[in-house]
Every structure is written in C-alpha cells, then in structure tokens.
Amino acid sequence: MEYRKLGKSGLVVSELCLGTMTFGREADKEESLKMVDSFLGQGGNFIDTADVYNRGVAEEIVGEAIQSRRSEVVLATKVRMKVGPHPNDVGYSRRRIMEGVEASLRRLKTDYIDLYQLHVWDHITPIEETLRTLDDLVSSGKVRYIGCSNFLAWQMMKALGISDFRNYVRFISIQPQYSLVNREMDREVIPLCLEEEVGILPWAPLGGGFLTGKYEPGDAPSFGRFSMGFTGEYDWENKALRKNFEILDKVKSIAAANQKTPAQVALNWLLEREGVTSPIFGASTMEQLEENMGSVGWRLSQEHWNELHETSKLPSEYPQRFLEKFRRQV
Ligand SMILES: NC(=O)c1ccc[n+]([C@@H]2O[C@H](COP(=O)([O-])OP(=O)(O)OC[C@H]3O[C@@H](n4cnc5c(N)ncnc54)[C@H](OP(=O)(O)O)[C@@H]3O)[C@@H](O)[C@H]2O)c1
Numbered sequence: 001m002e003y004r005k006l007g008k009s010g011l012v013v014s015e016l017c018l019g020t021m022t023f024g025r026e027a028d029k030e031e032s033l034k035m036v037d038s039f040l041g042q043g044g045n046f047i048d049t050a051d052v053y054n055r056g057v058a059e060e061i062v063g064e065a066i067q068s069r070r071s072e073v074v075l076a077t078k079v080r081m082k083v084g085p086h087p088n089d090v091g092y093s094r095r096r097i098m099e100g101v102e103a104s105l106r107r108l109k110t111d112y113i114d115l116y117q118l119h120v121w122d123h124i125t126p127i128e129e130t131l132r133t134l135d136d137l138v139s140s141g142k143v144r145y146i147g148c149s150n151f152l153a154w155q156m157m158k159a160l161g162i163s164d165f166r167n168y169v170r171f172i173s174i175q176p177q178y179s180l181v182n183r184e185m186d187r188e189v190i191p192l193c194l195e196e197e198v199g200i201l202p203w204a205p206l207g208g209g210f211l212t213g214k215y216e217p218g219d220a221p222s223f224g225r226f227s228m229g230f231t232g233e234y235d236w237e238n239k240a241l242r243k244n245f246e247i248l249d250k251v252k253s254i255a256a257a258n259q260k261t262p263a264q265v266a267l268n269w270l271l272e273r274e275g276v277t278s279p280i281f282g283a284s285t286m287e288q289l290e291e292n293m294g295s296v297g298w299r300l301s302q303e304h305w306n307e308l309h310e311t312s313k314l315p316s317e318y319p320q321r322f323l324e325k326f327r328r329q330v
Helices: 029-041 053-072 094-108 127-140 153-166 189-196 207-212 242-258 262-271 286-293 302-312 320-324
Strands: 003-005 012-014 017-019 046-048 074-079 113-118 143-149 171-175
Touching (some): 017 029, 029 053, 029 286, 053 074, 113 171, 127 143, 127 153, 153 189, 207 242, 207 262, 242 302, 262 302
Parallel strands (some): 017 046, 113 143
Antiparallel strands (some): 003 012
C-alpha cells in the first residue's frame, strides 16, 4: 500500500479508501468489523462514512471497529442529508452542522473527525455561514480538515474563493462519482482540482459493481446493487449503456492479459489518474474486499492504461474543444 498527501495539506492517506455505505446493510456488523480489520491490516488507513449511511449504523460500526486504534486511522464523514422530521434536520445551517458533528462524534466514539465533508450543495444556507461554522469546528479541534462532495465546479470554486478571502480553512478534497463508466468530472471538476490542489476521492470507483464484470447486457439484474431499487446513480437504466459494456469488454481483456480481475484493473486505472488521491471502494462481503485490495502493489503498463483512458473518455465538447485550440497560443 502506498500513501499520498491529501490536497493542499500535510495529511497522509492510503491510496485506497474503504467506503462503509454497505455497513449494517449488505454487510452485517460482524462482517463489517472483519472488513475494517483486514483493510487496516493490509496498510489501509483511510475510512469514509456518513451520518446517513444506514441511519447512523455505519458510523456506529466504524466507531466500534477503530476505537482501540483511533490514532492509526484517517476518519472521514459527512453532513447535509435529512436526519429527522424537523425543518432544521437537514442542510448546512450553523445549527445543523453543530448538531451533526456532535451526533457523528458520539456514534464514532471519538473526539475528532479527520475530514468533515459537505455531502451535496445546500441551496438554502449562505455558503459564508457554512464555511464560518466549519472554520470554528477546526479551531475547536473537533474537525481537523474539511472537504466537499458532489459539488459542481462553480460551487467548489465559490467556496474556495470565500475561504481564501475570509481567511477560513478551505476544502482539501472533493468526493465525486468518478470511474471508467462515469467520467463527467473530466469536464470541469478535475481541471479545477489540479489548479487549486484539491485532492480527488472518487466514489463508486467500480461503478457500483458494474466494472467487476458480473453483469450482462439486458434487463435489470436480480442480484447485487442494481437489484436494490435505488434510483439515480445506481439505476440499471443509467449504467447498462452500450458504451459502458464496450468499456467493460476492454477492462476484461486487459484484466485477462494481466492475470488480474476486472475490479482490480478498474481500480488500478484510477490510482494513476492525474488528480486522484484515493478511490473510495465499497464491498458487501469479505471476499469482495480481498479482491479489491489486490488492486494495489502493481501498476498497469502505460499502453494498457492509455487504452482504458481512450475507450472511456468523454466525447469532444464545446467549450473545452474550443479552448483546446488556444492552449498553446502565445
Ligand atoms: N459522497 C457521496 O455522495 C457518495 C455516494 C455513494 C458512495 N459514497 C462512498 O463511496 C463508497 C463506495 O461507493 P460504492 O459502494 O458505490 O462503490 P463501488 O466500489 O463502485 O461499488 C461497491 C459495490 O460493488 C459490488 N462489488 C464490489 N467489489 C466487488 C467485487 N470484487 N466483486 C463483485 N462485486 C463487487 C458490491 O455490491 P453488490 O455485492 O451489492 O453488487 C459493492 O458493495 C461508499 O461506501 C461511500 O463511502 C459516497
């Protein structure tokens, strides 16, 4: 396992981050505790969770798993989603964040969170109020660093600009959906992160399991993530596109040539993608976790990496296409 600096900070994280959205759902407590043990035992130090994962159960399990070795772990969690029936139980008001951080600390059985992330933009709260609150949390020591997730490029840039202007702490990372079958971040977010030195922590690096190669074209499967009735990003209709199966074919052939599995190849491609710090992979079982941990300790050849990059890249679009013409003009 290798370690990388996260964004413009001195925080060092493992090149793989363990996602915990399955904890207390697909994986019961016992299986989840075993996964954390194995991940940390193999050199992983970075764990991502959220207050809403399985209504707080995922945070509780993570808290129990790391209680005896808190100092070894870089612990990331999130705030924003609705956690109760009242109008102030959602969003980024000062009140909600202050309550949210206390609730997460209680469930995580710790007195500090390494990386506190804004889960999705809040259209109600002025971003100044949110950033001031996060700055106070860092000053108090309850939070060490801050990040965002699922932000549009303009939202992140607006927040970074306000942090800098007001001398508040700024985001060191963003957590977007990003993988060989979801490269929308190539348009604006990745160039912005490179420019501003913000670390990228891709979620769904396996496309929610699509890139493991266990699905065939056709109707929605009767097993796995795409059978669980999720809408949006884990909707079969959105994933089972002809283009995505073409990408998967390329992943499978490169996996066979390297004596690796498709999941290992899909993760390995991300490890070398410019700007990416640590993909946040998920697992529903120990077997999946062990397979995914086999994505480190080796590297794809440049030729194979390029083939994957070319097969999965976005179509040429305006205004990027137009700007590209002027890149080298002096
Ligand atoms: N910020 C956000 O908005 C956001 C959103 C989503 C996730 N996340 C974070 O990102 C993490 C990862 O997201 P994700 O679960 O979508 O990531 P993923 O790694 O793309 O998908 C994980 C799922 O794929 C299947 N899978 C994984 N490895 C496999 C293997 N080797 N063989 C066969 N199937 C395998 C399993 O689902 P099945 O067994 O059910 O098929 C597993 O639960 C989450 O845990 C969470 O921490 C963040």
